[in-house]
Amino acid sequence: MGLGWRGTGGAIQKRTEESWYHLVALLLLCGFWEAHTQTDDGKSVYFWETGPWGRCMGSDCGLGGSQSRAVWCAHVDGWTTLHTNCDQAQRPSNQRNCFRVCDWHKDLYDWKLGAWNECVPVSARTFGAPRQFTCSGGEEGIQIREVGCILKSDESPAEDAICEYFEPKPRLEQACLIPCPQDCVVSEYSPWTSCSKTCGTGLRNRVRSVLVPPLFGGAACPNLTEFQSCKPGPCTGPEGMYSLRVGPWNSCALPQTRTARQVKRRKGKGQGLRERAGVKDPETRELIQKKRTRNRLNRQESPFWDIQVGYQNREVTCIHRNGSTVGRNMCLTRDLPLTIQSCVLPTDCKLTDWTIWSPCTKTCMNPESPRGNRTRTRQVLQFPVGEGAECPPLEQFESCEPQGESIPPCATYTWRTTEWSDCRVDTLLSQQDRRRSNLTGLCGGGLQTREVYCVQANAELLKYLNDLREKDKASRPVENKLCEGPIPNRSQLCQIPCPIDCEVSPWGAWGPCTFENCDDQAGKKGFKLRKRQITNEPTGGPGNCPHLVEAVPCDEPTCYDWQLISLSPCIPDDGKQCGSGTQIVQVQCVNSNGEKVERNLCTSNPTPEPVPCEVPCSRDCVLSDWTSWSTCSQTCSSKTIEGKQMRTRSILAYNAGEGGALCPNSSALQEVRNCNEHPCTVYHWQTGPWGPCTEDPSTSSFNTSVGVPPNSDGEVPCSMGMQTRKVICVRVNVGQVPPKKCPDGPRPSTMRPCQLPCKKDCIMTPFSDWATCPITCDAAGIAVKKKQSRKRLIIQMPSNGGQECPEVLEEERDCEVPKICPGFRWKTHKWRKCQLVTWFLRQDTPGAQETCGPGLQTRAVSCRQLDGTQADISECLKFAKAMPAITQRCQLPCQDDCQLTNWSKFSSCTADCVGVRTRKRSLIGRSKKKDKCKNTQMYPLSETQYCPCDKYNAQPVGNWSDCILPEGGRVESILGMKVQGDIKECGQGYRYQAMVCYDQDNRLVETSRCNSHGYIEEACIIPCPSDCKLSEWSNWSRCSKSCGSGVKVRSKWLREKPYNGGRPCPKLDHINQAQVYEVVPCQSDCKQYVWVAEPWSVWKVSNVDLKENCGEGVQTRRVRCMLNTIDGPSEPVEDYLCDPEEMPLGARESRLPCPEDCVLSDWEPWSRCTLPCTRSNYRVRTAYTIRPPSVGRECPDTTEKEPCSLNLNCFNYFYNITDWSTCQLSPNAVCGGGIKTRMLDCVRSDGKSVDIKFCEEMNLEKKWQMNISCVVECPVNCQLSEWSAWSECSQTCGLEGKMWRQRSVVQASQGDGRPCPSQMEQWKPCPVRPCYRWQYSPWSECRVENVVCGHGMRFRNLSCFVSDGSSDGEGSLVDEELCSNLEVAVDGDKQIRLKESCVLPCPGECYLMEWSDWSSCVNICAKEAGVDFASVQVRSRAVLAQEPENLLLCPDQEWESQPCTGGECFEYKWFSSIGPNSTRPLIWCQRSDGLNVTGGCPPMNPPEDNSSCDPPCLMPKSFCSEAGICMCEEGFTEVLSTTGQLDQCAPIPILEIPTAGDKKGDVKTSRAINPTLPTTIQPGRNGRTWYLQPYGPDGKLKMWVYGVAAGAFVLLIFIVSMIYLACKKPKRPQRQRQQNNRLKPLTLAYDGDTDM
Secondary structure, three states, X not given: OOOOOOOHHHHOOXXXXXXXXXXXXXXXXXXXXXXXXXXXOOOOOEEEEEOOOOOOXXXXXXXXXXXXXXXXXXXXXXXXXXXXXXXXXXXXXXXXXXXXXXXXXXXXXXXXXXXXXXXXXXXXXXXXXXXXXXXXXXXXXXXXXXXXXXXXXXXXXXXXXXXXXXXXXXXXXXXXXXXXXXXXXXXXXXXXXXXXXXXXXXXXXXEOOEEEOOEOOOOOOOOOEEEEEEEEEOOOOOOOOEEEEEOOOOXXXXXXXXXXXXXXXXXXXXXXXXXXXXXXXXXXXXXXXXXXXXXXXXXXXXXXXXXXXXXXXXXXXXXXXXXXXXXXXXXOOOOOOOOEEEEEOOEOOEEOOOOOOOOOOOOOEXXXXXXXXXXXXXXXEEOXXXXXXXXXXXXXXXXXXXOXXXXXXXOEEEEEEOOXXXXXXXXXXXXXXXXXXXXXXXXXXXXXXXXXXXXXXXXXXXXXXXXXXXXXXXXXXXXXXXXXXXXXXXXXXEEEOOOOOOOEOOOOOOOOOEOOOOOOOOOOEEEEEEEOOEOOOOOOHHHHOOOOEEEXXXXXXXXXXXXXXXXXXXXXHHHOOOEEEEEOEXXXXXXXXXXXXXXXHHOOOOOOOOEEEEEOOOOOOEEOOOOOOOOOOOOOEXXXXXXXXXXXXXXXXXXXXXXXXXXXXXXXXEEEEEEOOOEOOOEEEEEOOOOOOEEOOOOXXXXXXXXXXXXXXXXXXXEEEEEEOOEEEEEOXXXXXXXXXXXXXXXXXXXXXXXXXXXXXXXXXXXXXXOOOOOOEOOOOOEOOOEEEEEOOEEEOOEOOOOOOOOOOEEEEEOOOOOOOOOEEEEEOOOOOOEOOOHHHHOOOOOOOOOOEEEEEEOOEEEEEOOOOEOOHHHHHHXXXXXXXXXXXXXXXXXXXXXXXXXXXXXXXXXXOEOEEEEEOOEOHHHHHOOHHHOOOOOOOEEEEEOXXXXXXXXXXXXXXXXXXXXXXXXXXXXXXXXXXXXXXXXXXXXXXXXEEEOOOOOEEOHHHHOOOOEEEEEEEXXXXXXXXXXXXXXXXXXXXXXXXXXEEEEEEEEEOOEOOOOOOOOOOOOXXXXXXXXXXXXXXXXXXXXXXXXXXXXXXXXXOOOXXXXXXXXXXXXXXXXXXXXXXXXXXXXXXXXXXXXXXXXXXEEEOOOOOOEEOOOOOOOOOOOOOOOOOEEEEEOOEEXXXXXXXXXXXXXXXXXXXXXXXXXXXXXEEOOOOOOEOOOOEOXXXXXXXXXXXXXXXOOOEEOOHHHHHOOOOOOXXXXXXXXXXXXXOOEEOOOOOOOOOOXXXXXXXXXXXXXXXXXXXXXXXXXXXXXXXXXXXXXXXXXXXXXXXXXXXXEOOOOXXXXXXXXXXXXXXEEOXXXXXXXXXXXXXXXXXXXXXXXXXXXXXXXXXXXXXOOOOOEEOOOOOOOOOEEEEEOOOOEEEEEEEEEEEOEEOOOHHHHHHOOOOEEEEXXXXXXXXXXXXXXXXXXXXXXXXXXXXXXXOOOEEEOOXXXXXXXXXXXXXXXXXXXXXXXXXXXXXXXXXXXXXXXXXXXXXXXXEEEOOOOOEEOOOOOOOOEEOOOOOOOOOOXXXXXXXXXXXXXXXXXXXXXXXXXXXXXXXXXXXXXXXXXXXXXXXXXXXXXXXXXXXXXXOOOOOOOOOOOOOOOO
C-alpha cells in the first residue's frame, strides 16, 4: 500500500514558503484519509500476505489431492503481526483441492503445440528501438506460438502443472529471420527492332525480360519495353488503313435438328442396304453380315467412346488502323475465310470410383524393414474427346504396414559360413617365395579360407553349426544381395604349431664294463655304456628323440666296484723318518653308474692294497706327486688304434752327492698306459617313425565321440587305438645287426596307445531355389528360351573316413517359356466417312456447296495383346505407347476440285548413289477430263529424287580404356563367395577404344554400317609385380663372448628391389640396402676353453754349485689353450679364446733346495675370501713338507696369507639379464608364433663375466622370466575378389557411355605382404549407338487464312533427330522410322501438341509478345546469415507497339513466377568503367554470374548534406556525390561552366512522340528507367551518360555537330604543329614543353536547348 497523489504538484503555481507548507499538509491529509478509507474496522495499516502453494499431496491420483500455503498478517512497513490485526473476513484460504499427478498420467496428458505465428521484427516489439536503415541478409525477428497441456482423448485443456510434471514446458517463442525486400530484377534491353512502318512515322521497340520477381515488399518491375519513333521516309502513296480481322472460333455445338435427321437417315440407309443385300446370293450375304458385325465393333458406340460431330463458327470484321470497327465492304479481299466448320463436341474424361485398397505388399511384421505399398485403381468410363479434360491417374499408391494380429514376422537374412579349411602354410609361401612352396613339414603362420553365403535367418536353425552332423539343420542358400551388413571374413591367418625338435646333451664318458642285468649275471659278456640326456621338452614326448644310450661289448663285467676316495700321507716303514713306506687307501663301493652302494656288494672284489710310497731323506732326490692321468687319446681301440693316457712328475730337489738316493732320468718322470681298450664296435637301438593310429581290436570299435575332450590338435577323439613302430639294433657306421648285439635294458617300446579322431561326413546345404527366369522376347514377340540354375554349398569337408561329398553342386534346367510375350499395343480401325457441317447452317456461306467441303472424320481404337487377342483398354493405357488420334480433318472434294490418288511409294534403287527413284499418283474420275487438273505445274503426277547416297566413315572416339586381362574364369557366384587363389593380375591384356560411324551428312549411324563391331582393340601389358628379394640367411656368427652370455647374429641382404607394387622390403639401412638381422643371445661355457700347463722343466740353477746342485734357479713349462670336453681337454685352440687373466705362469724363479734343506710341495690354490670384502679378512694357501730338513735346519712357513681387497682378490657376484632376442621361429615356419629368449649372466664386481656357478653358489634370487611368446607378423599378400560383371552402360546411347566393373579387397595386406593395387575398378567404352529422340520443330508463324490479322493457328512438326548424346549436340534430322521404337514424347512430355491457337496482331495494334522462356532458377537467400528462403523462376510478356497513336491503348505488361528447385544464390554488385572517349565512368549493376541487370544492387544512399562539396550544390536537381562533386539527379545531365563547375542540370530528351489527341506539337517525354547511380569505386565525376542526339527531328545532323568537328580539326592541326616545333629545336625542349602544355580545359557550354 502506498501513499501518493497524482497531479497535485502541477497545480501549484506560486513557489513561496507558505505554498510548500500548504502542499505538505494537504498531502499528509490526503494520504491519511486514503489509508483510513480502505477498510471499515480502523485497522487500515495491516493486510494479509500469502506464500506459494505447496506440493499437491494425497493418497488418490487425479482430482483428489490437496495443497496448502502459508497465510499471515503483515504491517504496511513489512513486519509480521498477529492475525487478529487483519480483517478475518478477507483472510485468504490456506488450502485447496488440486490434481495429484501419478506416473500413469503420462499416457493421458501431453503438450499441444500450436503453429508458429508470423515472424515479427524485434524492433517492432522493442519500444523506441530504431528500425535499421539498410537490410543486410535479413532482419531479426521473433515468432510465438501457443503451448498448452491437454487431455489426449478429447484434447480438452488441463493444468500446465500436470504436463510439467513429466516434461518441461516447450518454448513459446523463437528467433526467426525476415527476408529483405527483393526488388524486381530485369535483364538488359534487346537490340532495337526494325521500324514498324516502311514509310511515314513508325515505332522501334526494344524489350527486356524479368529475371527475379519482386518479393517480400520489394520494388515493382520497371517498364519492359522502350519505344522510339522512326521515319524511314515519306510515303509516296496512300497507307493501308483497313484490315480484315478474324475472330476466334466459338465453342462447338450440335445443330438442333441433327439427332432426328440422323436417325431418319440411318433408317433409310439401313432399308436400302437390306434391299440391296437381298439381291446377293447367300454366301455374299453371310460375308456382308460378318463385315457389318465387325464394323459395329469398330464403331464408337462402345462405352468408352462418345464422339459427336458438331459445328462452330467465328466472326470476320474489318478493322481501322486506330482499332475501330468499320463495315466489311471497306476491306477488299477476294476469298473470305471459313466462318463455320465441323468440330468434335468436347467430352470430359469420366472414371469409376476407386476400388478398395489392395492388400499390403508387405505381409510380415518388422518395423526396421521398408514399408510396403498398397494400390487402388479406377476404370475409364468415358475417354476425353476434343478439348475435354484429360483423365487423371488411374492408379494410386500409398505406403502401408500389415494390419492384424496373426501376422508372421518378416524373414530376415544373415550371413553364414562354411567351416574353415585346414590351415596351410604353402598358400602363404606361394605368395612370397614359390621356391619354398613345395616343402613338407611346414609350420607356423598360415592361411585358411571358407565360403560365405546368405541364408534366411530362423530362430530354430541358429545353432546348426554347433551340431553339424544333422544335415537337415543346414539352411538353404539365397541370393547374396538379400543379406545386409558386413560380410564375414573369407580368409584368416592361422597357426600350425611347430614341432619342438628333441635336443640332447653331449655324450657322457664310457662307463665301466657291467652286466646287462645285474640281477642276472650269467655269462661273462658285458657292456660298457655311455649316455646322454634330453635337454628340452620335445613335441610328442621322448619317443621322437634319437637314441640316448650306446653300448660297447666287453669282457669281465662287474656290477659293483671299489672307488678310490683318498690316499693317506706316506708313512715310512718301521717307524723311520724317511725311506720306503705305504699309503693307506680309502675306498667306497659304487655301482656301474657311479652311485654309492652298500660295501657288502663289493665283497666279491678284493679290497685295494695299500700303495707303496717313498719319503725322501734329507740328502735324497725329491720328486713331486704324479699329475692326474690325461684324457684318453682315443674313444676306442682297434688293431691300428690304441688309446693312451699319460701322467708326469718333476724334480723338486736334487740328491746330495753320495749317500742320497739318486734322481731318476727324465724318462722316469712320465708314465703312459693304455685306455679305452674296448673295440670300436658301438651298438645302439634305432627307432622308426610311429605308424598311423589304428583301431585296437582289443577295445570297442564304436567310433563316436561322447563327452571326450579334444586333443592337442583340436580334434575330438572318439576312441583309443594303437600305434606301432619298428625298432632295430644298429652298429655305428655299419648298419642293422641282430638284436642280441644290443643290450635289452634300454630297448625302446614298439607299441603305444593313441586316440582315434572322429569320422566327419560331408555336410552340404540344400539346393537353393531355382533362379528366376527372365522373360525376354525378340522383335517378333516370341519368347526367347533361357536357362535357370540352382546350387548348393559344402559346409563341412569329409575327413577321417567320413562320407564323401556328391559331385553335383550345381544344376541347370530350361525355363518355362510363356505362350504369349507380355505386351500391349493399340489397334486403329478404319476412318469413318467425312462429316460436313449441316447444310442449313452453311448454305448462306459464299461459295459453299452441299456435298463437298472441309469436314471431320473419326475412327475407333482398341487394345490388343502382342499376339492380336483382345485386351482391356486399361492395359494399353498403362503399358502401350500414346493412344493414336481418333479424329482428323478431311476434305470432300467438290465437282470443280481435282481429285488425285495418294502418292505411291518410291521405286527401289538399283544401287546406292546411282540413278534416281520416282513415285507417282493419278487423277480420279471426272478430274481426268478437266483441263485445270491436267496442269502438271499445279498438280504434278510424279516426283523424282536422286537415290540416297549412303557413304559411311568410321573413326575412333574417346580415350583408351583400362588394360583389361582376358576373362580367366567365371564371375563370382551370386550365392556363395569364395576366396580366390592366385587370380591372374598381370600379363598381356587388351585395351579398347570406341568406334563411331558417320554417314555422308556427318550423322551418327549404327557402327555395323561401317562393318565394325564397335571397338578398336590394342594389346597392352599389365606389368607383373616383382617382390623384394633377399638372400638366404647367413651362418650364425660366433658368440660375442667366450664366457657368459653374449649374442650371435645372422642376416639377409638385398638381392633385388621391389617394383610394380611388389612386396616391399622390410627396411633400408644407411646405404639404401635392405638388411634383415636376427640377434639371439648365446651362452658360452666359461670352461669351454681352458689353459693346460705341461710339467715344469728341469731347474736351471743360475749360480751353479756343481757339488751341491742347488740355489737360485728357473723352471719353465709350456702353457696352451685347449678345447675342453666332458672327457677333458682335447685339442689346442687359439690362445685368445681362453681367459688371459687365468693363464698359468710359463716360467718361475725360485730357490732349488740344497741337500739337507727342507723341501715343500707346490702351493695349493688360494682359499676363497669370505664376503664382505674387507681388509680384515684374509685368504690363505698352504704347502706340505715332502722332505724334512736335517738337524739344525728348519722348514719355511707352509702357510701364506694376504688381506682380501675388493676387485683384486675378493669379488662380489650378481646376475645380469641380457636383452630380448629377436622373435625366433621354427626353421620350417615363415611367420606366426615364436619365442623371444634372454639369458642370465654372472658378472663379477669388476665387470667381468664369469662362470654362472659363482652366482649359483651365492644362492642369488632369479626373478626374471627367460622366455616369452612373440608373433612375427605374417606377410599376407592383398587378396582381391574376382572382377564383378560389367555394369550396364552409363548411357543408353551416345559417345560417352562407359561400362564399369569393380572388385573388392577380400584380405587386406598384412606385414610385409604385397600391397593392394590402386585400381579397384575398370572401365571400357560402350559400343557407340546413335541417340534418337522426338523433337519439335520451331512453331510456324501465326497463320490466319487469306487475311491479314486475327485469331489463327500456328503449327509445328514432330521429327526424329539423331545426336551423339553430348550436351551441346543439336542433332540432325533423320527418317521417322528410326524413332519408331521410341515412346512418342518430347523431353518426357507425352502430351504432344502440334498446333495451338494464336493471335496475329493487326497493323497498328499494340499487343503483348509471347511469353519469354522461364528464367534460370534463382535462390532468394541471405548469404551473410546462411539462410535460404525460396527458389523461384519467372517469365514475362512485354508490350510491342506499332503506331504512335495507339500507345495509350497498349495492354499492361505481364509476368508470372513459379517455385523451382536447385536455384543458385546470386550476389549483385555495382561496376564502373571509363570509356575510351569519356572522362566520366559508366556505372552498371552486375549479377555474380556475369549478367548485367537492372535492380538487385544495394541502393546508393545520397549524402546527408551538401557540405562536403565546395562550392555547395545549390542548383535545382543537383546533389553532392561521395567524391565531393556536384552531380545531377536521375533524368538530368550536367552542364558545366568554363571553370569546370556545375552550371545547371538539364533534362535528358529521349523520345518525342506526337500523341493522338494533339497533332500540333504536344510532346510526351519518356525517360530512361535504368538508374545511373554514383559509385564509390572510381573517384571523380561518375556514372552519367550524355544523351546528346546528333540527329534532328528531320533526320539531319544538328549544327553543333559541325562545330565540334571543326574544333576537333583545328585542335589536331595545333597538336601536329606543336610536335613539329618540339622536334625542330631540341636545345630547349623543357621550356617549350612547359609552354605548350599550358592548355586550358575544354569546356562545353549548353544553353538549355532541348534540340541539342
